[in-house]
Amino acid sequence: ExxxxxxxxxxxxxxxxxxxxxxxxxxxHLYFYWYRQILGQKVEFLVSFYNNxxxxxSEIFDDQxxxxxxxxxxxxxxxxxxxxxxxAMYFCASSEGGQGVYQPxxxxxGTRLSIL
Amino acid sequence: xxEVEQDPGPFNVPEGATVAFNCTYSNSASQSxxxxxxxxxxxxxxxxxxxxxxxxxxxxTAQLNRASQYISLLIRDSKLSDSATYLCVVESNSGxxxxxxxxxxxxxxx
Numbered sequence: 001e002x003x004x005x006x007x008x009x010x011x012x013x014x015x016x017x018x019x020x021x022x023x024x025x026x027x028x029h030l031y032f033y034w035y036r037q038i039l040g041q042k043v044e045f046l047v048s049f050y051n052n053x054x055x056x057x058s059e060i061f062d063d064q065x066x067x068x069x070x071x072x073x074x075x076x077x078x079x080x081x082x083x084x085x086x087x088a089m090y091f092c093a094s095s096e097g098g099q100g101v102y103q104p105x106x107x108x109x110g111t112r113l114s115i116l
Numbered sequence: 117x118x119e120v121e122q123d124p125g126p127f128n129v130p131e132g133a134t135v136a137f138n139c140t141y142s143n144s145a146s147q148s149x150x151x152x153x154x155x156x157x158x159x160x161x162x163x164x165x166x167x168x169x170x171x172x173x174x175x176x177t178a179q180l181n182r183a184s185q186y187i188s189l190l191i192r193d194s195k196l197s198d199s200a201t202y203l204c205v206v207e208s209n210s211g212x213x214x215x216x217x218x219x220x221x222x223x224x225x226x
Contacts, residue, residue, distance in 0.1 A: 003193050017155050031212070033212070033213075033214075034207070035214075041218070042216045042217065042218045042219070043154075043160060043214075043216040044216070045208075045213035045214060045215070047213035055210075056208075056213055057213050058213065061123070066193055069136040074169055084182065086163070091160070097212025098212060099147075099148060099207060099210075099212065100147070100148050100164035100207075101148045101149070101150070101166065101167060102165070104150060104162045104165055105162075105214060106162065107159040107161070108159060109158065109159045110158075110159050
């Protein structure tokens, strides 16, 4: 079964540094997403991306964050000037279509980001 | 009011039991609904989409009540491997963002 893959599985970074999280969505999917989950809390939406542009973003996704699809397979989340509160599990997801019960989102196994 | 609310549990049930989880959502305009499961510190995995007329997938049955803004998941003949956190998920109006509940924890014991 096709999978969303994420690297690295764990990233440890000093506060104030920049970090890039990488994702390879499922190959025939056209919509890409980033979510985060702070330990003990619910999964929260960050951003969706389609046709090389952001289609929706949450309040969390401020100027500190950016996304990019640098080539035909990778989808990246960049966090500039990381803060302690950015420590979380970051999940990438993809879907074939943009919405509806017939276009569910499939999640990668996440990158655990630890800010020291 | 939270967008998606679930009873956090935990639900402790013996193998073979039937267990039901409930979920309410606040946005009456929501159109798409899902149940995902999440094992400890793992990614959410799609369990099933929830169709308007209700749907069944093996031991799992999902129901939607739009008037009450209520979604349910029924698990029959529980297995040890069903132990996980069950996430009620509602698609946003835009159709892109998924709004997750905090999840209901299930522990199936021998």
